[in-house]
Amino acid sequence: MKLQVNPIRCVAHGMCAELLPEAIRLDEWGYPILHSGEVSPTVVEHARRAAAACPTLALLLKADAG
Amino acid sequence: MATTAVDLLPRLLLGVGERDMVALAEHHEVHGPPPDLRGWRPEQLVDEIAAAGLRGHGGAAFPVATKMRAVAQRRGSAIVVANGSEGEPASKKDRVLLRELPHLVLDGVAVAARAVGAKEAIIALEGDDDRSVRSLELALSERRRARLPGDPRIELFFVAPRYLAGQETALVNAINGGSGLPTFAPPRPFERGVRRRPTLVQNVETLAHVALVARYGADWFRELGTDRDPGSALVTLSGAVAAPGVYEIEHGMPLADLLELAELEDELAAVLIGGYFGTWVAAPDVPDVRLSGESLAQAGATLGAGVIVALGASACPVAETSRIAGWFADQGAGQCGPCVNGLDAIAYTVAQVAGGTGSRTAGDDLNRWLTELPGRGACQHPDGAVRFISSSLRTFATEFRDHARHGQCDRCRQPPTLPVPVPPAAPRGWR
Numbered sequence: 001m002k003l004q005v006n007p008i009r010c011v012a013h014g015m016c017a018e019l020l021p022e023a024i025r026l027d028e029w030g031y032p033i034l035h036s037g038e039v040s041p042t043v044v045e046h047a048r049r050a051a052a053a054c055p056t057l058a059l060l061l062k063a064d065a066g
Numbered sequence: 067m068a069t070t071a072v073d074l075l076p077r078l079l080l081g082v083g084e085r086d087m088v089a090l091a092e093h094h095e096v097h098g099p100p101p102d103l104r105g106w107r108p109e110q111l112v113d114e115i116a117a118a119g120l121r122g123h124g125g126a127a128f129p130v131a132t133k134m135r136a137v138a139q140r141r142g143s144a145i146v147v148a149n150g151s152e153g154e155p156a157s158k159k160d161r162v163l164l165r166e167l168p169h170l171v172l173d174g175v176a177v178a179a180r181a182v183g184a185k186e187a188i189i190a191l192e193g194d195d196d197r198s199v200r201s202l203e204l205a206l207s208e209r210r211r212a213r214l215p216g217d218p219r220i221e222l223f224f225v226a227p228r229y230l231a232g233q234e235t236a237l238v239n240a241i242n243g244g245s246g247l248p249t250f251a252p253p254r255p256f257e258r259g260v261r262r263r264p265t266l267v268q269n270v271e272t273l274a275h276v277a278l279v280a281r282y283g284a285d286w287f288r289e290l291g292t293d294r295d296p297g298s299a300l301v302t303l304s305g306a307v308a309a310p311g312v313y314e315i316e317h318g319m320p321l322a323d324l325l326e327l328a329e330l331e332d333e334l335a336a337v338l339i340g341g342y343f344g345t346w347v348a349a350p351d352v353p354d355v356r357l358s359g360e361s362l363a364q365a366g367a368t369l370g371a372g373v374i375v376a377l378g379a380s381a382c383p384v385a386e387t388s389r390i391a392g393w394f395a396d397q398g399a400g401q402c403g404p405c406v407n408g409l410d411a412i413a414y415t416v417a418q419v420a421g422g423t424g425s426r427t428a429g430d431d432l433n434r435w436l437t438e439l440p441g442r443g444a445c446q447h448p449d450g451a452v453r454f455i456s457s458s459l460r461t462f463a464t465e466f467r468d469h470a471r472h473g474q475c476d477r478c479r480q481p482p483t484l485p486v487p488v489p490p491a492a493p494r495g496w497r
Contacts, residue, residue, distance in 0.1 A: 006250045007402035008444050027438055029407040 001039040002062050003047060005032055009058035016059050019050040032059070075290070076314045077298050078274050082166050087201040090208040093169040100173055101280055103180045103216035108138060111181040115276060117284035119296045124149060124232075124269030125341075125371045127295075127359060130276065133266060136256040137182040140264035144184040146218065147260060148175050149237060150191040150198070150270040153229035154341045155393075155487050156373045159300035160270050162312045164191055164198035167274065168205035172220070174273030177280040179218040182266050186219045189270075190237055193224030227487075229397045233445050234267045236399070247399040248445035269371070271300055291317035292358045299372055301357070305483045306332040306378030318358040321347070325376060332378025336461055340370030342390055342484065343450025346377075346461040366457070375484060382477035383462040384469045386484050387455065388413075388420040393486040394451035404442035408435050409451055416455065419466060422473025429470075432459065 003023060012030035022043050024032045039047045039061070051061045081088050081096035088096070103111075116131035137144050148171060152160040163171055175187045191198050202222060209217055223241055225231040231240065233248050238259045240246035259265025268276070275297060279287050288296040295317035304310040307328035315324060321337060334349040345367035347355050355365050362368055377383060391413040398405050412435050418424040425431075436456050440449045459466060469475065 005442070006444075007404060007442055008250050010403060012403055027404065027407075029403060031403040031407070031442070033438055033442070 001044050001047065002037045003034055003039055003051075004037065004060040004062060005034065006058045006060060007031075009056045011056055011058075013055050015053050015055065016050045019053055020046050023047065024050070075298060075316060077278060077290070078163070078167065078170065078271070078300060079312075079314045082162075086197070087166050087168060087204065088170075090169055090205070090212060093167075097170075097278075097281060100176075100214065100216075103176060103280070106180065106280075108181050108183055111177060111280065112138065114284050115181070115279055118279045118287040119284075119294075120272070120275050120279060120287065121295065121359075122269055123271040123275070123299060123372065125343075127368060130268065130272060133256065133268070134178070134181050137264045137266040140257060142263050143186075144182040144264040144266060145260045146175055146179045146182065146184045146187040147237065147241070147255075147265055147267045148187065148189045148270050148273055149232055149234070149267055150189060151225040151227075151232035151237065152192075152371065153227065153232050153397075154343075154371060154373055155229075155485060156302060156304055156341060156375055157371055158302045159312045159372055161195060161198055162300070163270050163274055164195070165201045168201045169209075170274045170277050171270045172202075172205060172209065172217070173277035173280075174268075174270075174275070175220065176214075176217050177276050178266060178268060178273060180216060182264070184218055184266070186221075188221050188223050188241060188260065190223045190225055190232075190241070192227040192231075194227050199224075230399050230445070230447060233447070235445065237267065238265060247401055248447075250444045271372075292360060294360050295358045299357070299369065301369070301372040301374050303328050303374045303376070305338075305376035306330060306334070306381070307376050315357055318356050318361070320353075321355040321357055321374075322353050324357065324374070325352070328376075330376060330378075332376075332380055335377045335379045335381065335383065338373070338375040338377065338484070339365070339367040341373030342393070343454055344368070344370050344373065345453060345457045348461050377483050380477060381480050381483045382465070382475055383458065384420045384465050384475075385478040385480075386482060387458040387462070388416045389482060389486055390484055391416040391451075391455055394447075394454075398447055399445070402443040402448075404439055405448040408439040408442075408448060411435055412439075412451075412455060419470050420474070420478070422469060422471065424470055 014030050017024045017026045047061050051059045112131050112134045120130045121127040150160050150164050236248045238255045241260050255265040291297045298314050302312050308331050309328045336346045336348045347365050395409040395413040415428050436452050440452050
């Protein structure tokens with residue numbers, strides 16, 4: 001599984017870093033920085049929840065590289 | 067495929083004279099009559115272009131045949147977009163082609179259309195470039211009168227003279243009646259582009275090369291250049307040279323030879339390769355660099371869209387960098403937070419350092435932003451900006467340290483070697 005941010009949609013609510021600190025931190029303006037696109041199997045469930053919780057649906061969790 | 071007498075340089079610029087444009091009759095005198103494309107199966111054309119090893123000349127150097135195959139394999143009738151909106155302030159080569167050699171570009175459009183099965187094509191160019199518009203309109207009417215077989219239906223599309231206007235997804239978005247800003251891919255233009263159809267976007271110089279490959283063949287094309295970068299390229303040379311302008315070079319030409327041809331006017335400090343989003347080569351390294359992908363990669367550079375700028379020792383690299391950093395921030399689409407904030411902060415901090423008023427953390431701040439920003443925009447604008455600024459900080463570390471301590475230098479007031487256009491007065495709505 002891979003995480004991706006749609007940077008046009010993202011307006012820095014910051015929920016993702018709150019819900020998924022294992023994979024996401026925020027820059028000084030509150031926009032997400034992904035540690036690495038890959039999501040380890042242990043946190044996939046959290047990643048799914050974080051993606052669903054994003055108010056602008058800017059966080060994407062995808063099965064493949066695309 | 068018949069090979070005629072055209073074999074060495076110039077290739078593209080052959081026949082360019084004092085007059086404004088090479089008319090259809092002259093064009094056919096130079097290159098012979100156009101090949102009848104109906105005699106070619108589309109796959110044959112793509113295979114020939116693949117064999118030629120032609121890569122795109124708009125900046126990314128992507129293999130042309132690969133892009134054509136991706137479009138040709140999609141369902142639905144394809145469309146070709148010739149991208150002539152070269153928003154880079156220091157680039158002139160696409161303008162030269164459109165103004166002087168519109169028929170060569172249009173021949174390439176016809177070949178590309180045949181190769182991907184398109185019956186329609188769009189030429190995108192900057193709307194304020196009257197001479198290019200006139201040349202193309204004249205060329206199109208000549209072709210209609212001559213009833214050239216194989217020409218697709220061609221429309222002109224005028225874009226705003228702005229760097230991002232030529233970005234592939236931004237261009238497709240504009241043609242579709244949208245904002246003209248980059249979009250978040252997928253879908254990519256080859257999947258669903260103009261009018262939701264598979265769309266082949268190629269730079270106008272690339273299409274001019276395509277026209278010649280269809281006429282003279284892949285083997286002829288490979289008689290110049292290197293294995294990875296066969297053929298020739300147009301470069302726009304400016305800066306501290308006596309003869310700035312558009313040159314056609316063989317890929318692999320030593321950078322020093324090009325500078326010698328144009329005659330340096332100042333002691334050389336560094337050469338910018340690949341335009342404002344490119345990389346500096348410091349003067350001591352110039353003798354090792356050849357203008358091919360392989361050699362430039364060793365210097366951490368690419369030829370990009372062919373912009374080369376010689377920076378003289380009497381110019382101030384810190385002032386130049388600061389001006390360009392401001393331009394980067396100004397030219398963003400304003401859509402993605404990391405790019406808006408990052409480029410703004412970088413431009414502000416570089417300006418402070420240049421004036422000697424930077425904070426103690428300025429260096430660390432810059433390094434952090436330059437590391438965090440790449441890959442976090444919808445398009446490559448922030449990535450290119452970071453490449454240039456990082457290269458400047460590395461190449462001119464001494465000068466930056468000097469400015470951080472002492473502020474402006476005597477050379478800061480020199481007229482810019484890297485000019486930036488005066489920001490357009492109003493159209494805020496465009497952001």
